[in-house]
Amino acid sequence: MMTLVLSQNDIHTLTNDYRMTVEPSEDREWSLPVMDLLDPEKSRMYMERVAPIFRTSLSTASVSMFVKRYGFLTAAPVLYAMSLLNKGLDCSVANSHLESFHKGDTWLPKLRLSDAAVSQPEEGKREEWRDWIIERLFADNISKVLRSLMKLVPVSSAVLWENAAIYIFWLYEKRMGEGATAEQKARMEEDFRYLVQEAPARLFGEARHNPLTRFYTEKRRTKAHEDPFRIRKTCCYYYQTTPGEESFCGGCPKVKHEFV
Known part of the structure; x- marks a missing residue:
């Protein structure tokens, strides 16, 4: 893989349209390193602080609503960069931070990466490169966060995975194709088909099944x-x-x- 940096145009698009930020939020009450979500005590304390945003206490409902936002803020910039820009972001938990922002009464957290360097596939090796990105995003981030939060409240993995899946479908079917070139659209369609139909379970941190397939x-x-x-x-x-x-x-x- 070749290592590059994001261009100013890339940064503008990702920060304005795809829930990424390059600066820490001043709101430290609801911001944290994603690694903290894997710690039983830290994740419980954080979710207890976040729950009132959803007009409830720490509960199945508040965890579910949080995962909707979390799934989108992690997947949106990573998948846009992969499919439209052909650039790879490392969204592993160790490299990720959740930064809290508000827009009126709406809570809109964003993703910040400690290392925002990007990779590009070597000629003839895009499939291997794509697997690396998907694995960082899902197996080494979203899946781990879901499993940790499931220990806090009685909620099934199916609910949480579907919360992430619906936004991934929306990204590819409704959002990312706007203004895309023919080459970008072809790459986007191929990546989407792979994600929902062919990608092996291990890339999602699962043992048996691709967790997106059943919801497509x-x-x-x-x-x-x-x-x-x-x-x-x-x-x-x-x-x-x-x-x-x-x-x-x-x-x-x-x-x-x-x-x-």
């Missing part, structure tokens, strides 16, 4: 939605963070969908 289902059209969409396999517990409202996500399996 056909989109369905319903009477309530003009555009087809995927119905989730699991409920993310969002409704438990809306007391008195019981608002459900559009694709929630608890909702009775009328298909057309």
Whole structure:
């Protein structure tokens, strides 16, 4: 692999559109090195501080809502850089920091890397290079964080993996193709197909199955939605963070969908 640095244009795109930052946040209460999420006591203390953001205490719902944000902030810049820029970021836990930011009443944490050097594949070796990036992102980061948080509350790995999966699908299907060249779109489509259909379980820190594959289902059209969409396999517990409202996500399996 060849080692490079991010260009100013790359940094501008990643920091403005893909939840990355190059500066530590001044808000140290809700910012931390990702390694702290693997420590039982530190992760519990942090999640107890974060839970009120989701209008709840430390619970299955607050952990689920946190993982939605965490999965997106880690996957978005790494997968955009890999597929659109053909550049690799090291998102291993030891190299990653969660930096806390607010936009109005919305909490929008971002990813900061201690070492933001990037790699590029050598000629004819992109598949091996891609595996290295995916493994750093999933097996050495997201999977470890999910397993640690699962020890705090009773929540299944399926719920947490689907929380990450839905945003990965959205990135590739809706977001990253905007303004992409034909070459970039072809690379993006190939990477997405590999991620959801072919990548081996070990790259995700799993023993038997690629955890994204089971959630990559056909989109369905319903009477309530003009555009087809995927119905989730699991409920993310969002409704438990809306007391008195019981608002459900559009694709929630608890909702009775009328298909057309």
